[in-house]
Amino acid sequence: MKLNRIAAVAFAALMAAGPALAELVVPSLSYRTGPYAPNGIPYADGFADYFTLLNERDGGIGGVKVRVLECETGYNTEKGVECYESTKGEGALVYHPLSTGITYQLIPKTLVDHIPVHSMGYGRTSAADGRIFKWVFNFPGTYWDAASIIVKHIKDQEGGDLNGKKLALLYHNSAYGKEPIRTLQELAKKHGYELTLLPVDHPGQEQKSQWLQIRRERPDYVIMWGWGVMNQVAIQEAANIRFPMDHFIGVWWSGSENDVLPAGDGADGYKAIAFHPPGTDAPLFADIKKYVLDAGKAAGDGSHFGEVLYNRGMYAAITVAEAIRTAQQMNNVKEITPTMMRDGLENLVIDAKRWEEIGWPGNPEIHVTCANHGGPGLGAIQQWDAKTKTWSLITPFMEADREVVDALIAEDAAAFAKENNITPRECK
């Protein structure tokens, strides 16, 4: 039996995987190993645990159980592609590639394989233009949204005037880290601040030069687009030079417990942008605890429950589940295809009432449309309290600078369309 299975999986099953049997297949391209594992683990746990909850509590979605197909990428694009190719035949409904590199791999493939990709808050920003990127979604917000919201928050703090202020961007020297530069430069023109760029090479273990420069030039604010060890070192160094932590603001991938805990008390007051609330203060979490953690069905060891990235994994799972639900209702079937899933994503509405029903009120509403795959583009600022070791929102969810961001998105999307000979589709 076992031998048969080995043989089957190693050879035959890969060649021609049969159609899925009465289940909804959701691949999870996770990374529980490698340099970014500390971030990948809570996310993957949250993602899996929410579906376990649905299966345990509700018997799946619309009566059909969800099968989460986890595949380890190690945050490595080659392995990510291998994961994609090996799971796409199993009836995968939607991919969350969980890395910029893998997202860029999958974007062209969506046009051929017709499986939607949802790069939630990462990936190619201009994919927010649904007229050109039919199969790609990146709601609830893009990096360019995030950059403009951070600038808005800074502006609010400075009493509405940024003229002559100095902002510094400390970024991971990669495709991901370079994303906000254009937006911040555009905004600089608009608001009259001065922008300093400080790249940090992978992995970012050593940042003395950058922080000495920050200490010397004393920018009013430091914005961070960091990932992995770079975050921990940056926050530690900021604490070392006694940079005012409430003037140090990270993107949503630079604002988890992992990033602040190693710096201890020094991290107190550090801020980051978020597109969902932190903490476990919602009925949904009680359910997860009851049906998943306490029942011993958690994906991980349960130690990450309620952490920022765990919640983000859950948030991702919720969007998937809701889109499946939408697709089921639209087509009046229980088992859906990836194409129906795409339509479900494109017509996804999670309003305040629905968030209430899900059990996680306080999240901004999501309205995806044919033209707008980037979602509401809202973000709030969360702040770390080192004494209680908790994150809390200190602002309401704010809107991005649509004027600047939308222009940039239109420009970049048009370039992509031209490069790939895509005629933008009409949206009603």
Added chain:
Amino acid sequence: MSEEAATPEVLLDIRNITLRFGGVEALRDISFDIRKGEVRAIIGPNGAGKSSMLNVINGFYHPQEGEIWFKGERRGPLKPSQIARQGVARTFQNIALFSGMTTLDNIMTGRLTRTRATMLDQIIWWGRAEREEYEHRARVEEIIDFLEIQSIRKTPVGRLPYGLQKRVELGRALAAEPELLLLDEPMAGMNVEEKEDMCRFVLDVNEEFGTTIALIEHDMGVVMDISNRVVVLDYGRKIGDGTPDEVRSNPEVIDAYLGVAHD
């Protein structure tokens, strides 16, 4: 023992060579010549500067003073590989074969200076590269036959016994068809039988191919038997030069060297 030609042509002329390493003078004001077609021996006690002399001749060391004339032209400061291409080949005191390659390949490397096929020819292989390869191979097979090493043709040289390695090394030098062959102690560490074989090969090379040979050797019996003329070095100086008989009777040489050697 071949007779000297009536008007021997000088192949290599060493004029007033001085070689220093830091403050140490390895060779001091040395002059001698090597005539075409002769077997010229360089002898002297340990540390006399014999190997340094060979190294100067094939361009591995560059002397601070003096001139070298080769085939009637003054030689500039050439690299060893350029000198090799002019027709100077050598063997080494401590065998310097390419241990990862077979006997055949080692000897074939001796033909490298004669390769005409361009890189593109070699990549395509058919045509000039292939033709040339088989021409070289034919020449190398002659040398293999001459040195009687047919049975080890495809053996990696690292696995061969010492005596055979010496022979392969001679083969590699011969494959270049040099005008001047430098042998650095070709018979060192051999038993009597192997020495006799090697002597025979050296003389055969000299006679059959007409190759001029300069050799360093410790065994005086061998030197006296096979060489036409001998130059004697001691502490970097030349103390004697002439036919074996002349050298044998030179008192300075006897003092420095032969006196202890017991002919």
Added chain:
Amino acid sequence: MFYREVGDFKTSYAEDQQTFPIAFDRWRYYVVIAVAFLVIPFIINDYWEKSVLLPFLVFSIAAIGLNILTGYCGQVSLGTGGFMAVGAYACYKLMTGFPELNIFFVVILSGFVTAAVGMVFGLPSLRIKGFYLAVATLAAQFFLVWLFNKVPWFYNYSASGQINAPERTVFGIAVTGAASPSWATYLFCLVFVFALAWAARNMTRGPLGRKWMAIRDMDIAAEIIGVSPLSTKLTAFAVSSFFIGIAGALYFSVWFGAVEVTEAFGINQSFRVLFMVILGGLGSIFGSFAGAAFLVLLPVFLKNVMVGALGWSTAIAANLELVIVGGLIVFFLIAEPHGLAALWRTAKEKLRLWPFPY
């Protein structure tokens, strides 16, 4: 019983020096070629293309390239990833700069560009030797990756620094871009592998190969018999980089279609190719293939067995995979330091004598 040299007399030097002196080996070689060209294109699917065959073909080219430098010429290099990046970015710039140029020539030109860069970084090898050189090649690795990441011209000023391969066709069939059929990309790479392996074999068996090996085994003696170390080492760097550049160009344009330099061509890639060369066997073309096959297939196989068949958690499986691959590398080095090629040779020696061991 039929695996014999006996009765297989060589009557010319050409026969004596051919690649597969034993008739049975020759036949097996023809069968492999026939299967590769005539059978696989008909049964290939996306998974086998992207996860097994293209990686194998691309890394075979890179491994042969590095083997020429390290195995034949004895210069250890850890800059493979950086040189692959040169190939990939040259390919991208040529593709976007000259859209009319056939992708086939684009890939070859990328190889030449990489060869030129490789020669520049090969210059220090005249002074620096052994591990010092190995570490020095890391300078190329880090500098090149930094350069492609930093200078926007290389990625055509795109917002993210990613490069994407536009669709290009050969005889009207797409070989790059997402819409390219599996069999076409496979055949495109296979043609390169076949031609390059053939070229490598010809170079290594003739004067050029002997020069390289002479420098490897004893560079001083090589110089004295007339081999110029400068030109020989630089040719090795150039040829090796040419191969690696082509591997990089295929990696980017055909296999992946979109890459980011820091991730795709990092130092891990350098180590991976070096592993292939050493596990496969230094100084062996066949070994390069064996090493590439081993290191491409093993992780995929282990993953499928542990996660797919045994149902273990992905994290445990990924870690165990590292443990097993690491352990196997050490095991192989102990069992046969000269690589899979040497194991294969030993097996053949035994077979040649079977069933009579004397």
Added chain:
Amino acid sequence: MSDQLLFSIEAAINGLMTGILYALVALGFVLIFKASEIFNYAQGVMALFAALTLVGLQKGQVPFAELINAIFGTNIHEFGWEMPTALALLLTIGVMVLFAILVERIVLRHLVNQAPIILFMATIGLAFFMEGFGDLMWGSDIKALDIGLPKGLSETVDQTTFEWFGYGFFIDRLDVAAAIVAAVLVTALVLFSQYTRIGRALRAVADDHQAALSVGISLRLIWVIVWAVAGFVALVAGAMWGAKSGVQFSLSLIALKALPVLMLGGFTSIPGAIVGGLIIGAGEKLFELWVGPLIGGATENWFAYMLALVFLVFRPQGLFGEKIIERV
């Protein structure tokens, strides 16, 4: 003094401090290379493994918890104790000694007399193995490491320099602590190799394997000892870096920072490793400060290698090596 000069001095001093941390990693390489001519690529992973073990013991983690839970369906993660740092350190040293013995038994013993590149590859295999093994044993989460070292801006330096120059220098107290620890460690190593029997044996082996064997020193014992000492050095390096950034996978990458130091200082010289570390540390900071902004920054990954490369082209024997005279 001009501002620019002050900044440069500040950057240089900080660079020197960082350089000591590089040197600490390089030291592990040198010890093993000197005694066995093995280029131990696994040194970085050893630092990670040692630091993981230290934290794991300190926090009372159950080793292989995930694997045990997966196989037996249990749900254990922690023993529920907090081990005193000193005891955890001692136990970690024990683990590293055990590791050294196993490496000699399982790997090195079977690879005697192999070409250096084969041994180098074996250590890379070892690095892979330990990467997976360490994660299996202690999990891939990031772990905060606190061994009671001071952290953050040094007030004293800041104020003193402010009084002197009107500009307060930034010095991280953790760096100072690391420098002191490194100095103690090097002194201890020098004393060990000069004044103990084993130390003398080590030097004998470094000079001449054959000679060492002929006077009755067991090469195997020597190998176990150097690997154990290198493991200890790795522990110190891992603890220092871990205190800065938390203990996590990226720690193993610091090995890459140590390689140019080795090139510069030579693979066999302990003073070379230290001086090389200092030069590279200060050099990369100053280069990033002055040249970085002109060419886009983030130069630190390659600058060290380029510096070492250029240096070696002019002086192939390294900083402290003897001039190589080629012979035929």
